[in-house]
Amino acid sequence: MTTRGQSLANTVTGFLSVAIGLVWIFPLYWAVNTSFTVDEKTAQIPPYWFPAPILLDAFKYVIKNTAIIRWYLNSVITSVAIAGCVLLLTMMCGYALSQIRFRGRRFVFLAILAGFMIPGATNVVPLFMFMNSLGMVNSYWGVILPQLASPIAVVIYKQFFDQMPGELSDAAKMDGATDLRILFRLFLPLNWGITWALAIILFIWSWNNFFWPFIVISKTPMMTIPVGITQVQSWYGIAYPRQMASAVLAALPTAVLFVIFQRRVAQGVAITSGIK
């Protein structure tokens, strides 16, 4: 009797929670719905609840008449470069801080920890001047370089390498392995999980980053996709289906990544915020 009551209660709360989720995600559904219609339908009352028939006019228009393909390319290049370089740089630095005893190690580590306190947003004025003097405004370098300084990833790697059993690297060293070899052939394969989670979360963050690319890029063909789609409105006035189509296209890569790698994304969020 109690079990039956419980299972009924479970079913009810289950339905309720899915209902809450659906209400929460409704604005996103509405954007997708609108992206499949044409301008005249958006002014219709009562509104268009389902996209029937599915019209691709807005998508075709956006792809043909804006630089969205180029923005995609810019975003892919910069996000892959950022995620890859951050992983490589922080992995190497974290390894040295964890495994090699050298004078000044503690100082370097504390200096990196201090970086946690620096909010990136308050640095944009001098950073812009610096990139300007290097001639990197409106370039991929200008977008990528400032986003590589990620102290949190160094700390994460250091902590993970600290947990590796000491005998492992001692033995490998006896065997004549260099530090680089130990890092890339021994420690990296043992930490694929963490590296993978970091890679996905770094990619999503840099793909979604708005503020810095918005500051450093002013030429339309060099924009990343989140900055680029804000231009769509000024290009042809308010036309909701086209705006929603560009928004849907901009969101697609990270949304697909998330649905496929749900657990890794959750793990990435947990480790970068210090929960795990």
Added chain:
Amino acid sequence: MASISTEAGALTVQGVRPSKKRTPWLTVILLVAPFLIVYAAFLLYPTVRVIMLSFTNADIAGKGSYIGTANYVKLWKDPLFWASLWHTIYFILLTVVPNTALGLIFGLIVVRQKRILRGIVLVLLFMPYILPVSVVTQIYLWVLSAAYGIVNFIFNVRINWFQDPYWAMPSVAFVTIWWTVGFNMLLFIAGLEAIPREYYEAASLDGAGGGLRVFRYITWPLVWPVTSLVLVLQLISQWQIFNQVYLLTNGGPFNKTIVVLMYMYQQAFTRYKGGYAATISLALFVLILLTSLVQIRLLRFRGNT
């Protein structure tokens, strides 16, 4: 990999101990320098430069001369700066606690579900967080549009959410919560799952009864470390509010939603006052730094008890 570890095992068995060697400086530099150079150039140097710039009348190219504390005096007397600070604090009040509470509620909802259902609910509630901010604002400019927006249709009102002096900031706050609550939810899920199941079993054996009592005496105190972490992370990121305001209201109506970072942006990139913009940045930096110090104090305090 496997071969290395077996060889390693064989070596340890032989009992050979590694001898103490000199510091391999070349390797250390090769491993540490690339990150440190990037870190020093793009994080530490700008932080120092911001302080230097605040004492100059530099333009946005960085050219200008020393003017002492004139920027600070100007900042102190600048009504628009104080207005932007007040709007930022108002935004913080509207977001930090509600976003944390909702994150906890969503976390509690998700951990109750099993298998497939759990995955579905998690994806639905977390999805907004992985959208770029401009996608989120585009969606809401449509959903909350005055004339044909679906929200006004459903509730049968005619509110111009982002241009109404009363509703503009609460609307921006709601959009922010919608966008970021998934992040808080994930942290709470991690915290809730770390609570040993025996505690709940013991509570039900003792007849602790109602869910509310269990929440009050078991869940809430045990999840508190996560709650305080979420609160502080929120606070630090909300001080830096810019994107949503810029994209949804552009500071309007009548500068009602202009926030500190946006004021800094306007001074720097539309009026080319690099020195004054640096002073505004520095003021914000100090506020955020104080928040972080409170965080460290809080964590220490909890560590001691």
